[in-house]
Amino acid sequence: MLKSLKGHFLIASRKLNDQNFYRSVVLIVEHNKQGATGLIVNRPSSFSITNALSRYFDMPKLEDLVFMGGPVEPNGMFALHNAGDLEKANDAIVPDLFMGSSPEVFEQVVWRISEGDPNLDFRIFFGCAGWAPLQLESEIYRMDWLTTPATAADIFEIDPYELWDILHGRAMEERRFLPQETAHPEWN
Numbered sequence: 599m600l601k602s603l604k605g606h607f608l609i610a611s612r613k614l615n616d617q618n619f620y621r622s623v624v625l626i627v628e629h630n631k632q633g634a635t636g637l638i639v640n641r642p643s644s645f646s647i648t649n650a651l652s653r654y655f656d657m658p659k660l661e662d663l664v665f666m667g668g669p670v671e672p673n674g675m676f677a678l679h680n681a682g683d684l685e686k687a688n689d690a691i692v693p694d695l696f697m698g699s700s701p702e703v704f705e706q707v708v709w710r711i712s713e714g715d716p717n718l719d720f721r722i723f724f725g726c727a728g729w730a731p732l733q734l735e736s737e738i739y740r741m742d743w744l745t746t747p748a749t750a751a752d753i754f755e756i757d758p759y760e761l762w763d764i765l766h767g768r769a770m771e772e773r774r775f776l777p778q779e780t781a782h783p784e785w786n
């Protein structure tokens with residue numbers, strides 16, 4: 599088994615044609631001997647958070663969209679957020695990024711959304727992605743995925759429609775043997 603990829607992005611390679619993961623960026627939230635779990639972070643749905651959660655919570659009208667986190671547990675809801683006081687500090691995926699799926703965490707996140715908490719960054723997801731033991735390692739070995747360390751800023755500050763292009767470029771740059779441009783091309 600590779601070292602844990604928790605806190606890393608999987609970036610679908612250009613050759614990965616699986617419709618569930620085509621041009622997807624997956625944040626790995628858990629990876630151990632039992633397998634791996636992640637959330638596709640660049641696939642907004644057409645459902646607003648208000649429409650998706652209004653039957654469970656009384657909340658203001660929000661234009662933010664729910665994201666499609668993956669093909670596993672499509673009715674399950676997950677929240678990525680930066681509210682460390684709602685989670686155990688050692689549960690951070692990366693610094694300042696947590697995943698919650700319990701009703702208590704959702705209630706607190708929705709309450710903070712309703713109150714207009716200016717410090718809260720969040721994304722709500724339906725479904726997740728999952729891999730059996732050693733399945734992800736096999737897919738990485740086949741070069742279906744590129745990997746790069748994740749940050750909360752990548753998720754909350756980059757337009758999700760541009761995320762694959764940006765992270766794919768970053769992952770390719772990290773793997774480059776030679777600099778792309780040289781001051782002296784005649785040396786080639």
